[in-house]
Amino acid sequence: MAQAREGSPRAVARLITLVENADPALREVMAALAPHTGHARIIGLTGSPGVGKSTSTSMLVRAYRDQGLRVGVLAVDPTSPFSGGALLGDRIRLAEHATDRGVYMRSMASRGHLGGLSWTTPQALRVLDAAGCDVVLLETVGVGQSEVEVAGLADTTVVLLAPGMGDGVQAAKAGILEIGDVFVVNKADREGADVTVRDIRGMISLGDRTEPGLWRPPVVKTVAERGEGVEEVLEALDKHRAWMEQTGTLRQRRLDRAAREVEAIAVRTLRDRMGDVRAGRGLDELAAQVVDGRTDPYAAAGTLVAEI
Numbered sequence: 447m448a449q450a451r452e453g454s455p456r457a458v459a460r461l462i463t464l465v466e467n468a469d470p471a472l473r474e475v476m477a478a479l480a481p482h483t484g485h486a487r488i489i490g491l492t493g494s495p496g497v498g499k500s501t502s503t504s505m506l507v508r509a510y511r512d513q514g515l516r517v518g519v520l521a522v523d524p525t526s527p528f529s530g531g532a533l534l535g536d537r538i539r540l541a542e543h544a545t546d547r548g549v550y551m552r553s554m555a556s557r558g559h560l561g562g563l564s565w566t567t568p569q570a571l572r573v574l575d576a577a578g579c580d581v582v583l584l585e586t587v588g589v590g591q592s593e594v595e596v597a598g599l600a601d602t603t604v605v606l607l608a609p610g611m612g613d614g615v616q617a618a619k620a621g622i623l624e625i626g627d628v629f630v631v632n633k634a635d636r637e638g639a640d641v642t643v644r645d646i647r648g649m650i651s652l653g654d655r656t657e658p659g660l661w662r663p664p665v666v667k668t669v670a671e672r673g674e675g676v677e678e679v680l681e682a683l684d685k686h687r688a689w690m691e692q693t694g695t696l697r698q699r700r701l702d703r704a705a706r707e708v709e710a711i712a713v714r715t716l717r718d719r720m721g722d723v724r725a726g727r728g729l730d731e732l733a734a735q736v737v738d739g740r741t742d743p744y745a746a747a748g749t750l751v752a753e754i
């Protein structure tokens with residue numbers, strides 16, 4: 447744990463593996479980490495495959511490293527059953543940071559994982575936060591619901607789009623307009639970038655976010671491959687951060703996040719105990735009573751809950 451706090455990549459990796467495996471040791475680990483959390487800025491990046499997420503992540507890592515900040519990158523793929531370092535390590539676009547001690551990268555798969563995304567990701571973020579990351583970039587592959595779910599885990603969510611492909615319309619359909627705090631139209635070297643920017647701006651102003659005091663998401667153009675537009679992205683992120691602090695939104699988002707995290711752990715604990723009751727044949731007995739008409743399902747459920 448002390449090693450993880452000093453930023454030893456191996457120690458951090460071990461802790462995240464505990465999270466992935468829902469290891470019983472987590473309870474103690476989390477208790478020890480708690481006083482060291484709350485510092486990291488969590489920035490979510492999402493968008494359809496191929497839009498340039500890893501290129502943009504790499505661009506942001508470089509920019510934050512230039513500011514002397516320690517950066518964590520957590521890539522979550524809700525569609526993949528694979529996990530561990532391999533997925534991310536293979537990604538050439540992030541390879542330049544692989545030997546940088548100030549960067550910690552990890553990919554996590556959540557399909558088929560106990561409790562799924564809502565359970566593992568916040569705890570992995572907590573580990574990176576406690577390990578001293580100033581910024582954590584949370585990258586997800588866009589697949590509808592899990593995309594929205596992951597947006598709830600970040601302080602600021604960046605939605606990446608690319609010109610053409612009717613991305614603006616896609617975004618509106620997928621409910622992505624609601625989750626974006628900052629929109630980035632990447633591949634601005636390609637034709638149609640301005641049209642996409644205009645489309646998104648139009649859709650945002652049609653939404654309900656034009657009231658005074660509400661955040662109006664900026665739309666920024668980038669060419670991630672060449673690092674163009676990174677200053678504008680950083681500025682948009684800083685502005686959003688400042689707005690969140692002024693309005694109390696940051697605290698509110700973190701409260702919502704913690705509430706969901708606690709709930710997810712509680713539900714898991716209850717499910718485990720329910721398994722114990724089942725194993726002890728307590729549920730069989732209740733079922734028999736219901737079948738025989740000796741009790742009703744509501745009363746039986748009440749007994750079960752009380753036992754749990």
Ligand SMILES: Nc1nc2c(ncn2[C@@H]2O[C@H](COP(=O)(O)OP(=O)(O)OP(=O)(O)O)[C@@H](O)[C@H]2O)c(=O)[nH]1
Nearest residue numbers: 495496497498499500501632633634668669670671
């Ligand atoms: N023309 C152009 N191509 C870019 C730009 N940024 C990224 N690309 C290219 O787009 C392709 C996809 O980039 P990635 O960063 O791997 O995209 P991704 O969204 O992470 O893709 P997945 O890992 O499949 O989700 C690569 O071939 C990049 O070289 C850009 O600004 N302009």
